[in-house]
Amino acid sequence: xxxxxxxxxxxxxxxxxxxxxxxxxxxxxxxxxxxxxxxxxxxxxxxxxxxxxxxxxxxxxxxxxxxxxxxxxxxxxxxxxxxxxxxxxxxxxxxxxxxxxxxxxxxxxxxxxxxxxxxxxxxxxxxxxxxxxxxxxxxxxxxxxxxxxxxxxxxxxxxxxx
Numbered sequence: 001x002x003x004x005x006x007x008x009x010x011x012x013x014x015x016x017x018x019x020x021x022x023x024x025x026x027x028x029x030x031x032x033x034x035x036x037x038x039x040x041x042x043x044x045x046x047x048x049x050x051x052x053x054x055x056x057x058x059x060x061x062x063x064x065x066x067x068x069x070x071x072x073x074x075x076x077x078x079x080x081x082x083x084x085x086x087x088x089x090x091x092x093x094x095x096x097x098x099x100x101x102x103x104x105x106x107x108x109x110x111x112x113x114x115x116x117x118x119x120x121x122x123x124x125x126x127x128x129x130x131x132x133x134x135x136x137x138x139x140x141x142x143x144x145x146x147x148x149x150x151x152x153x154x155x156x157x158x159x160x161x162x
Contacts, residue, residue: 071125088152
């Protein structure tokens, strides 16, 4: 009986030894994988409303709008206006000269004209709409003397190129 137990124990030990011997001679190899990624540069643009209120018949009336570009950090941008001139129109669509009031736009700081693609607002994105990129535009509406009474409006298209 002891002999049988010893035989079984010897078989078990031999099996374990042989199975572990295979792992001792295992080979390994290594390789590399390429990993890439990109951050797409994007921009958006916001502008506050420019509200003239009651237009003066005695002289010009000014109003401002804050332009807020928001670009991915490091992205350079230019904000321009699609219009060479800006005009308030009676009822938003007047073709009568008495129903049109010009309001040229200028950059508040420095007073440079902001018409068409001339003198655009340029900068580099910070990753958020920060005060570093803010620019204020000033509109100066001509005198309303001789103009028709009523509500005037306009829409100015701003474009951000990046």
